[in-house]
Amino acid sequence: MNDAINLSEWALFLLLSGVAGVAVYRRLPAGPGFRWGFWVLGLLLVTGAALWDRHLLFRRRQQEQVAASVPHTGRPGGYVSSDTCQSCHPEPYRTWHDSYHRTMTQYASPETIQADFTRGPLLLDGETYRIGRDGDEFWAELPDPEVKERLRKQPGAGPPPRVKKRIGLLTGSHHLQMFWIPSAVGNQQLIFPFAWLIADRQWVPVQATFLRDPTLPPSVHVWNVNCLKCHATGGQPRPDFKLGGLATRVGELGIACEACHGPAENHVAFYQNPLARYLQRASASEPHGIINPAKLSKDRSSQVCGQCHGIKWIPNSENFAQEGFSFRPGQDLDQSTPLVRPTHWREQPFLVAGLRQNPRYLDEHYWSDGMVRVSGRDFSGTVESPCYERGKMSCLSCHSMHASESRVNQLGSGKNSNDACLQCHETLRGRVEQHTHHASGSSGGECYNCHMPHTTYGLLKAIRSHQISSPTVTNSLATGRPNACNLCHLDRTLDWTADQLQTWYRQPKPVIPEVHQTTAASVVWALQGDAGQRALLAWHFGWEPALAVSRSDWVAPFLGVLISDPYSAVRFIAHRSLRRLPGLDGFEFNFVGPAGDRPQATRRVQERWRSAAALASAPGRTNSACLLTPSGDLDNARLQSLLGRRDNRSMDLQE
């Protein structure tokens, strides 16, 4: 901490003031007023400067305190941070600065925090958490999380002491924000147990934002170990055994320029020479000391994205704890941290060894056929796609980091349409309707609705699978993964889908179980499926294209069941979908409220659904596949029968 006055600054300040003062004083017009004015002005000048100096010193002291408690920026290894990039690359810098990549981790400040810190207190498991703001600082007063963790292992121990901690970091800026408080030792960041849902403007327990068996003990989140991998650039956890904590450092918080372009120290130094810059402009050669993923082969280019957007194996040789990841853009990711590919398990002996340590590993990330089912790991899906394996497709075939139309999905210009696929599948251009058997411009006529359905889960929603595939009933039966047809045609059975696929694409029709001959596949998955399937169906029951195709007047009772689900994530998604239905837009429900309130909420949904006269009289609401009786009411016996066979396996999707 440096509270000393900056002598050289003050000396120069007084010298300049003195010189000007003498020049003015010698020419002051006669009269005491001028002399008084002169001295008052001088006094104001020095006083104002002194107060400003104190203010800056105070703020610097605060910043130094915060800096000491959060991961240090400026790691070695050639990282110079995005600070240096803007002067030569203003437009790429701007597009990156506008992106959610930049804001993956940020310092807590009024500019970055979207949560309402005036609310509270927040209650969780009988404990009170107070939050507040003091100027530009955000605070939480809570049971000491470190002591609490220690005491948890000692039955009968008293309650942990309460501590007041300043929020140092936050992660997320799009869907939800999570907040991190510093450990007492080192710069380890512990999670504040409440997260802020941005769209809903609601504080909820962090545990409730994950699709995780509520009977499992709370998972422990440490930013320096978990989030640092992909929410910072060039992170190094660095356990310090003498300190007894972590001395983490990063190149930069958030995903910044050097995450994709590599450490830029040599590049920056080389192009400080203006001659080198102008020669480079006239040259066709690759620029010195930097990687442009767009110029790499499709494998190397995609691996740049895959370093974060892939499920990687971290071998012991990696020395991740001290050095961070050794992969640098342009290198072969498989040489340092290979992607985990259950479809290639024979070639991945480490996977067998890993499964001995954690037998749930695959279930936490993949469908049973090896297709990734958690969000943020899109490259793990892409590498299994025929378009990637046998074609030229890379991440940049559709996405663009610096010329995207939307910061949400960062799709390149025109890539949010069939053009994305037709750039390779040229022969289908002009005969898309013939291929899809759906009208051009309809949701069924969009390539990605059939070949990239929303079968991935994360961030409290369904996300498009990045494993390009074609819908098959055989797969749905084998894996439980909903197929694209039934995710849009929510009111149709799997049997119907099998018939369509046989007729249109000559897919052999498998043996269809009885339940899938009589009941809409969506209903079966929503009632009988595992928690991951239920979450996907809860989302699709509110998906506009599906409701437009399948009608929306029959789904409310099933969402009513799902808002009573044991998994908080399923309840949240079901409630969100419910509010999108006609007549239920204002439906109030606290998805993290007491479990005893949920059956009542389910009944309220059914009552609202029944009493919606306009809906009750709507023709067609007698579809038996949707568990409706000929009179249009819900067949509760069938519903309970399906619900009784729910797949209650413990799930913990590691998004």
Add this chain to the structure above:
Amino acid sequence: MKDAPNSRAAVEENAVPKAEPKRPSLGLEALQRRHLQIGWWSLLGFLLLGMLLEALHGFKVGGYLNVSAAPRRLMWTLAHAHGTLLALVHLGFAATLPHLSAGLPAARWAAGCLMAGGFLVPSGFLLGGWFIRGGDPGIGVFLVPVGALLLALGIYSVARGLTASAPAVSARK
């Protein structure tokens, strides 16, 4: 309106200093010459500063061009722009001096204000930019409003000296 006296002697006569200066005061010609010198030397100085800033751009000096140096870049750009402009003001003042009708003491007061203000504004920007802290300039930036006030006083004195009903002051023969 009276006819304007045409000689330098008349100017001196019109000037009735109320406070006796400690050193022999400058006459109009000397004052003119001083401001011409200040103006042209300042112009040269701020031209060189501009070249220096160009060089900082050319060699991509991080301390000037990095995102974290944005306040410094702004301060020094402002110093360059204000310094150059104020150099021209000195030249303009020198050219205006013979037309002042308010007398030499008023001209000398205006000259003092313009000199001090013209010195403080760019120096304040330079000093504030040199010692940036986070997103803020250092204490030097406090010199800027004081300099601006003096400039306002000086410019007001000149404007008033040109529009006053007092006998015009001119060195033209």
